[in-house]
Amino acid sequence: MCFVHLSFSMFGCPCSLWDWSCCCASREGLQMANINCVTFPIPNVTPDQAEQQLLKPNEWSYCDYFWTDKKDPQGTTSVAGFEVLLQKQLKGKQMQKEMAEFIRERIKIEEEYAKNLSKLSQSPLAAQEEGTLGEAWAQLKRSCHDEAEVHLKFSNKLQCEVEKPLLTFRDNFKKELKKYDHHIIDLRKQLASRFAGVEKARKALADRQKDLEVKTQQLDIKHMNKHEEDIKKARRKSTQAGDDLMHNVDLYNRAQSKWFEEMVTTSLELERLEVERVEMIRQNLRQYTTLRHETDMFNQSTVEPVDQLLQSVDPARDRELWVREHKTGELRPVDMDI
């Protein structure tokens, strides 16, 4: 991490580059602004200003793009950039859940289809067809049951190999996210608290400086000694207030650093988790397509025995079988003779 150290702090006057109330001033060239207690450089104000490089160039990394709070379009509140990242994670969890629901719906459809085909296969329609044709027909009916089995197997595998993984991936994720959220929020609160401390010390210094100035400009011929004493005291207090301000600024900067580090670490973690989520989903959806391929192939094979028996259909053979069973008599009539 590389901070660009700037030499002036700014406070008091609204800057046209920003929407928020901020502080800016120009002393030695570089300018800063505080937005919601975070200290930012103001870009492009001076030509000498060293530009910030992305921490992870060309990666569109979370750690590079979510520093600023996002202003709520409706009102005056704003949302931390980190919140945007968190919402993205929660949405991802929701997507995972909805995809699992979709698979559940598919499972139900397959089960219904299988049930209907199975029932149809038990139909007595044309059961009285006999011989080789009857066998082919019986196999055709049986193949409907085989198809039902294929679809039932498909739905079972969908449940085990697609729905379940989607449902159970990162069960406890929301809790994890809450932890991250609370931690970052705490660090911002500390930062705000330190910022308040800086403001307080800054005001105290201003007061002390004003007091010193007033006292220095006074002339008191009558009480010269006491006056010198007063000026020395005022000067001492002013110096103390200055030290106090520097101390508060230091505390502030440490708090900001801490928040900064945590932001980078956590946003990179969220980034990694998102990559994992996308890969997990891709895997499961590939499993879906694999099962679909499989299913269509198994389904094709249910037709083969039917084809074979249809090939063997033999009307002559069927006639023989039927005639053997149903013939009434072979003796042919003859002429009557006297």
Add this chain to the structure above:
Amino acid sequence: MCFVHLSFSMFGCPCSLWDWSCCCASREGLQMANINCVTFPIPNVTPDQAEQQLLKPNEWSYCDYFWTDKKDPQGTTSVAGFEVLLQKQLKGKQMQKEMAEFIRERIKIEEEYAKNLSKLSQSPLAAQEEGTLGEAWAQLKRSCHDEAEVHLKFSNKLQCEVEKPLLTFRDNFKKELKKYDHHIIDLRKQLASRFAGVEKARKALADRQKDLEVKTQQLDIKHMNKHEEDIKKARRKSTQAGDDLMHNVDLYNRAQSKWFEEMVTTSLELERLEVERVEMIRQNLRQYTTLRHETDMFNQSTVEPVDQLLQSVDPARDRELWVREHKTGELRPVDMDI
């Protein structure tokens, strides 16, 4: 057609070889029996008897096996062999109809499945997933609609190419069969009528012969001339009755021939129709299996675009797209400076 001509007619005594009342006698070796007015040879009674050869050997042809009436197991009625053949045809028509019904049921199942898949494809679940993963997911949903189309196409083709032909094949068949039935029945009725004629003539001849015998054995010394006259008259009447019997037997034999010819012709026609029916059904069921094959192949192809998009899923690209849209600010914080 080759009739075995036999030299004796038989009548009067029940024959142990048959269930029905019949006539049999043994004069010169070959024997016949009438069953329901049809004249049959009695098989295996004399070693010299020429055996009947099948009209169409090795073919199990209808024309060889349905000459005898079938006795109804419950009662004393019997059913003509031809009726058995006709029932077979009617049953075949029924089978055709039931197969079409089965296909109709399959069509309904496919339509239901298609409807469900299509509805599912329009689900908004996980529609908020973006980037390359979002595209793959959207395609997965779309593929469910593609599958629905495949199954709808399957059901439409089932209707046109399998159900309809099965339903419409030989629409008017029952009427055709009725015609055959009535024609054969009529010929049997005529045969029965001629048979009655023979019986009547036979009885008349017996009466005339008895009368002649009686008259011949009488001695009438008183009225010798008249008596001679009476005997001549009786002899003439006897001869006439004999001619009459032969004439009736001839009419009978012609009626039997006519029925015989029609039996052969019609049973061969029914045989041909049955072969056609079996072939027609085989064809349609083959079309069913062809459509099944097709459907599974088309179905497989619906998964391919999904596979391709899953291949292209790129978490880094998705991060870029999302960060570009949702970033809050790139400027990193800097130390506050006084």
